[in-house]
Amino acid sequence: MIGLIAHTEKTEAAEQVRAMIGALQEKKVGFLLEKSTAEIAGILSDLDERALARQCDLLVVMGGDGTILRVVHKIGEDIKPIFGINIGSLGFLTCAAATEIPRAVESITRKDYILSQRSLLLTELISSGGKIRKMYGLNDVVISRGERSQLVKLRVKIDGAELTDYNADGLIIATPTGSTAYSLSAGGPILMPDSGGFVITPICPHVLTNRSTVVSDRSIITSELIVAEHSVFVTVDGQGNHAMHLGDTLRISQSDRRLPLVMLPEKLFPEVLRQKLKWSGSNV
Template sequence: MAELGASADLLVVAGGDGTILHVVGQLGEIIKPIFGINVGSLGFLTCASSSTYREAVECIARDRINFSQRALLEARVHLGDKRTGKMIALNDAVLSRGELSRLVLLRTRVNGEPLTEFNADGLIVATPTGSTAYSLSAGGPILDPESGVFVITPICPHVLTNRSIIVAEGSIIDIEASDPDYPVFLTLDGRTPIHVERGSTVTIRKAKRTLPLASLPDASFFSVVRQKLKWSGSNV
């Protein structure tokens, strides 16, 4: 996939949101514009469907597509002097408990300053693109793709005043797996979970590069929200 991406000017991805997230994960450091054609269910990240793909291909041929520069997350796991390589996500980084049905402790800092120790099923750090995914299901807000922020959303926190908090996209978020007895796992964009050892710190920040995500000329973020989330009202 990385070899294909390196030689392409535009990647046309047929599938759903999960397919696009998988492609982004496979590309790694190679960032190429993505044009998504939805043949899945929701298709929030796609800009055409299986019934409108001919129109979409015509727009590509005539250079009539727009691109939204989507922020990416970069995550590393640190334990003492050891650290993993950079891992990239378009939607979110999620720290969560294992198979045991109990809460985990996640000590969280933003730019070196303590935020809180979440006692929860887990914690989501989402980009604006990812704010309409898992974070939204956990009660987080919807963010405009160009808002320049990230959102930290706890999953089923034990303390009811623990709610989503929005931070500047330039923030450095450190999350320590502080529970001495129970495992914590890190998942980026729904990919294979990574076991986070006790005492490890997951550092999340904005990646240096952005992902150009294609859209058709008459599309907007709010039209996508209305359509995909089935919002309606007297003025819509």
């Protein structure tokens, strides 16, 4: 059973959802729709993302990277393979364009695709009183100064050993999947999906030698504020905004869960990079 979820606020979403439904019906593929997706297609459904994931073997997500990230957060522990169809802008996580719906459906019916097992972050925000807030992320954890005009000072440790004190606008801890998102914009490196690392990237650091650092995904990364007057906000994959104060600890490790992300055989990650970043070969 296929579950269909779309970014319903996209102007072309209704048209593309109807095209997807038509292609699935033509191939006699069973499907269910998330309730807001069903609404724009003129169909009734009372299923939210999590209920849909529980009943389906594969989720087709029509939107951009942000849509996929929101779906990952909403399905929680009910993780299912995600087949992304891009009706957004950049789309590093999607494997087909809206113009390729027939190819997408053919791939689904024949199971002619590859599952790229993507690492998930487990983020634990531990208050000074011992209360723990757990969050899971596919892309990154961002520690930011919010609306403050001053830099913040963050102490970072790797497996208990002190790395450095960052005096910066904030800090990004990204998975290989998230290395092409905010971390890349802040000057971080691109990691291959199966590279087995995390990348720590400071945002506008005061010390120019503070550069991105790649660490093993088996490591535990901790961060703490070291100036009493400072306060920051923690965001996971752009979802939520949680205050972090002096005495709190942010603990980041690899989750024991992974997201199976669909990739087409003709569009493996190096090809996606080349296309999305408009790279070309040498003429020499």
